[in-house]
Amino acid sequence: MGAAVPGGARDPSDERTSMQLDESSPLPLYRQIYDSIRTGIDAGSYPPGSRLPSIRGLADELQCSRNTIDAAYSLLVEEGFVASRPGSGYRVLDLHQLSPVPAPAAAGHTSPAAPAGANPVRYDFSYGNLEPGTFPASAWRSIVDDLLLSVESRTCDTYTNPLGEMALRQQIAWRLNSSRNMDCTADQIIVQAGTAASIQNLLALFDSGRDTVCMEEPGYDGARQVFSRSAFPVAPCRVYGTMENFFEDLEKAQPRLLYVTPSSQFPTCSVMPIKMRARLIAWAEANDTYILEDDYCRDFRYRERPLPPLQSMDQSGRVIYMGTFSKSLSPALRMNYLVLPPRLLERWHEKFRGAYPTVPWLSQAACARFMADGQWDRHLRRLQMKNLRKYTALFEALQKAMGQKVDVLENGTGLHLLVDVKDGRSQEELLALARAAGVAVYGTERYWMSENHPLKSCMLVGFSAIREEDIAPGIDALAQAWFG
Amino acid sequence: MGAAVPGGARDPSDERTSMQLDESSPLPLYRQIYDSIRTGIDAGSYPPGSRLPSIRGLADELQCSRNTIDAAYSLLVEEGFVASRPGSGYRVLDLHQLSPVPAPAAAGHTSPAAPAGANPVRYDFSYGNLEPGTFPASAWRSIVDDLLLSVESRTCDTYTNPLGEMALRQQIAWRLNSSRNMDCTADQIIVQAGTAASIQNLLALFDSGRDTVCMEEPGYDGARQVFSRSAFPVAPCRVYGTMENFFEDLEKAQPRLLYVTPSSQFPTCSVMPIKMRARLIAWAEANDTYILEDDYCRDFRYRERPLPPLQSMDQSGRVIYMGTFSKSLSPALRMNYLVLPPRLLERWHEKFRGAYPTVPWLSQAACARFMADGQWDRHLRRLQMKNLRKYTALFEALQKAMGQKVDVLENGTGLHLLVDVKDGRSQEELLALARAAGVAVYGTERYWMSENHPLKSCMLVGFSAIREEDIAPGIDALAQAWFG
Incomplete structure (x- = not known):
């Protein structure tokens, strides 16, 4: 830590600090300054609302460059300890406002966080x-740069297409049609802010008072949570034992919507056999049921070629297809998509007439460009x-x-x-x-x-x-x- | 248009085109090439699936630089006429897939689009x-650049805090507390993907089978649409005539949730008088009702100083505050926030346990930085x-x-x-x-x-x-x- 001593500066900011820097420390100067102020904030010598010394004043006092002070202050601002207010310099924030939120208890597609107090996880x-470095940050950066420098950045001043940017939907449709045997138009694709948001919106096309939802047992608990939150009754269909188990449960529940993961059943990773797929589609048709096919993990198949999605076998518009960018590009991008069959697309247009998109234009435009110029592949x-x-x-x-x-x-x-x-x-x-x-x-x-x-x-x-x-x-x- | 002649090139791509460029045309070369190919696509001389000439081949033939061809092709890709596939060059997309979606019928906070066939709108x-150029594209660009170049970009590989990035929530809380007389912590703030998404999620804390929602009459139809989509009965409360009208309607409907726009009633732009505010909060407390205060337009007040929000007068945790970045930063950013009173915050944590965020990390991190370093102000x-x-x-x-x-x-x-x-x-x-x-x-x-x-x-x-x-x-x- 070097010999950095907790700063004793108090408001007003022109008072001299007791901060001392250690030239022989391996820590860079800005880091020593940062540490010293952090310690001071923790110890209460910089109470909430108090001003930090001015950059110029502190630089003079410590005989270092203003850039050094600026770097230390910027780090404090970034970490949320200090706010910079134009005209009034840097002020210490109220740390009571900064108490950490409880770590989000992760669901389904993510594993839960380690219990508090556990040994460090090696x-x-x-x-x-995803593994650190998976996201193509530098390619993304140059695309975002281009977009924000071009006249296209004007789109930021407007409300955009609630169904998603056409350029992106075309790229998605093209790939689904050419690599997944599907037959869909860009019009059928709706860009959404993640699996849960997709399902939640989709449920607006159904009736929680009348319609039951079935899902696989075991199955993705994140989807189950959304069904429950929207007050739909959920019935499990066993995917272990024989295939008859599944259809027995289905027959009994008579759902209006069935959520399945055919390309890699979650969490068993089994692949739905072709025979079961055909039977399922026929069942859905005969029973006026829609199938929500969550193809979240289709890109990762390690032996055979993947089977074509249910959607590609569906002749009667019973399958809703759902794909995501979370496993292959970035979970923090919050972007996935639905492919709706024509009848539901109409219902969607009615229900969401005049709605707004939920995914930023910039994310969509960048992703479309990333796909269009071949970087995606x-x-x-x-x-x-x-x-x-x-x-x-x-x-x-x-x-x-x-x-x-x-x-x-x-x-x-x-x-x-x-x-x-x-x-x-x-x-x-x-x-x-x-x-x-x-x-x-x-x-x-x-x-x-x-x-x-x-x-x-x-x-x-x-x-x-x-x-x-x-x-x-x-x-x-x-x-x-x-x-x- | 110059003398650009529709390209007669057909698959295979090494066939020579009949494209001719006009050196004396005021149109830049890339634009002439683009026009020529567009015309060719429309006329069917580039059928769906056909390959465009290679960039190098066409540049040689037309005696221009490859960059020129590249610019023309990029424009075609961006506009969705052509897809670039690594290894197989540029292919014409199926235009039947590209039929334009019906223009989104805009709701409430946006005016609807002009009817088709109308005179051009001058x-x-x-x-x-917002007015073109409102979004600070260049500042945003340099922040995004910084973020994606830094080690912080690793966050793109992870699922992030479902309530929103702490740095952003702290910035929001700080501003609400210091400039709007409010008293909230960053923990109470939940970053959301727009007003409709916020309301839709909020409704998960209520019961559509039991709870009525009231809103102002006249009022924001976009909010009404969300209430209806989630199957909540909606009752109007008159905001014209005398204040008694409003409370009569309220008393009759006995809502569990009341949606209001006190700082600028939509669409009348009237400001809710201080007397009515106090009475409303007392009524809510006495009747076990929550008030959703949509403060969408607070930043724009042209005469007096704005009145403090209802939230700041609320002693019993009855007010849910909602703010947005759409009017002041970018409607295409799809970002707003809720400030929940403690009781509802608990209910939110229950209902959304393990949920995912709906706003990309990059948007949130960029906005936090934009606010922290004073550019926002x-x-x-x-x-x-x-x-x-x-x-x-x-x-x-x-x-x-x-x-x-x-x-x-x-x-x-x-x-x-x-x-x-x-x-x-x-x-x-x-x-x-x-x-x-x-x-x-x-x-x-x-x-x-x-x-x-x-x-x-x-x-x-x-x-x-x-x-x-x-x-x-x-x-x-x-x-x-x-x-x-």
Whole structure:
């Protein structure tokens, strides 16, 4: 920390500080200044509302350049300790306003955060977040630069198309039609602010007082949460055992909407067989039901070529297709899309007449450009290769370190594997042992609606966020924790 | 158009084109090439799926630089006529996929688009969009640049805080507390993807089977649409006549939620009197009702200082405050925020446990930085001054050109005036006369729930989008159209 001494400056700002800098410290000067003021804020010597010394004054006093002070102050501003107000300099913010929000309890497509007080996580086999550096920040930057420098930036002054930017919808339609055997027009595509927002809006086309929703059991709890929040009754359809289980449950519930994940069932990663697909579409047609096909993970298929989506087999406009950019580009972009069959598209136009878009123009325009000039395809290919390597590494590490002690459910898709420890220990016990060893793997209870189910001790081991080189050592540590 | 001749090139792409460029044309070369290919696509000489000549080949043939060809092709890609596919060059897209979507019928906070086939609009007195150039594109660009170059860009690889970025929520809280007399913490602020999305999510905390919503009559139809879409019964409360009308309606409807616009009632722009505010809060407390205060237009007040928001007078946690960036920064940013009272905040945490954010991290981080370093304040001051000038110009132009023939409802707030023509002609007739003269002003029928109301012939004349210098000539043209 060097010899930086907590600043003793008080309001007014022209009072001299007691800040001292250590020339021999390995910390850069701006960092020493920052540390000193931070300590002062914590200790109360800079109370809320008090002014920091002026940049010029402090630079003179410490005999350093104003840029150094400016860098320290900017960091304080960025971190939310200090606000800069034109004309009145830098003021310390009220830290009582800054108490951290409880960490968001993550749902479904993300694994939950580690419990507070747990050992530091050395190896995080979470599912959902992407490996640092996945987002093509520098390519994105030059596209955003171009857009904001061009006359197109004028679009920022207007309300834009509520269904999404045509250029982006065309790029999406083109790819769905050319690489997924689908047959849709850009008009059918509606750009949305994520899976939950999509489902929530879609539910406006249904009637919570009359319509039941079915979903897979086990299934994505994030979708279930949206159905419940919108007050729709939800009935589970078993995707384990035989296919008849599923159709029995479906027949019994008679849903108006069925949510499925055919290309990689969440969380089992199984692929819906072609026979079941045909039967499902016929069932939907015969029973006046819509199928919401969440194709969230189609880009990652590690053995065979993916089967065409349900949407491409649907002749009677029963399938709503949903795709996302969260797994392949950025979860923080908050962008996905729906492809509506014509009848529902009409209903959407009625219900959302005069509505506004929910995704910023700039995100959409940048993504359209990223796709149009071919960068998307290169980016996706790289990520597919990387995920294939990680998938293989994880599977092999589990085989090597745990062998017959575990069953590994893998289906050549997805961004995680399910691992079943066969010695009868409970999921809680196994998760706790792992956490104690600094390895985060995740439970699967939340994906079930029923209490009794055959996968009690299955754990989710994700590889979307962990670095390739951490997979083998992480699994070794996990084996050590579980089997000594 | 120059002498550019429709390109006769067909697949395969190495065939020579018949494209000819006109050196003496005032059109730049890339534009001539673009025009030629566009014409070719329209005429069918570039059928869907056909490849454009390679950039190098066409540059050689036309003896121009590859950059010129690249510029023409990029424009075609951007406009959605052509897709670039790595390895296979530029291909013409299927135009049947590109049939334009019906123009979004705009709602409430935006004026509707001109009817098809109308005269070109020379003067658009619309409400909602901002004047071109309002968005600080270049400042925004340098902030986004910084963010994407820094290690912070790693956030793009993760799911972020569902309530919004803390840095932004702190900036918002600081400003609300210091400039609006409010007393809220950053924890109470939830960043959302626009007014409609905010209301839709908020309604998840209420019960459509049991709870009635009240809103002002006349009032913002966009909010009414969301209430209806979520199946809530909506009851109007008259804001014309005496204050007793309003409370009579309220008493009768006994709503659980009341939507109001106290700082600038939409669309009348009246300011809710202090007496009514106190009474409303007391009523809400006594009747277990929440008040949703939409403070969409608070930044623009042209005479007195604005009254403090209802939220600042609320001692019992009955007021939900809603603010937006659409009127002051960018409607295309799709960003606004809610400030929840503690009880509802708890309910929100329950209902949205594990939910995801709906606003991209990059938008939030850029906005936080824009606010933190003082650019926001300067930007807002400039816009306030500009809107004051436009407000004054519009009011004076109406007085000068129409004098006693009209009543102008103005209350020193808002981004539009209401104009009432007193000679008994219908709104339809007056709007049609204006459109025929190339002047767009807008009807107000959509803001009413009841058919019989006292403002039948009032029209909305907005000044948010029109340029300052177009206001006087536009009003002169309108006066000419209406009164000859």
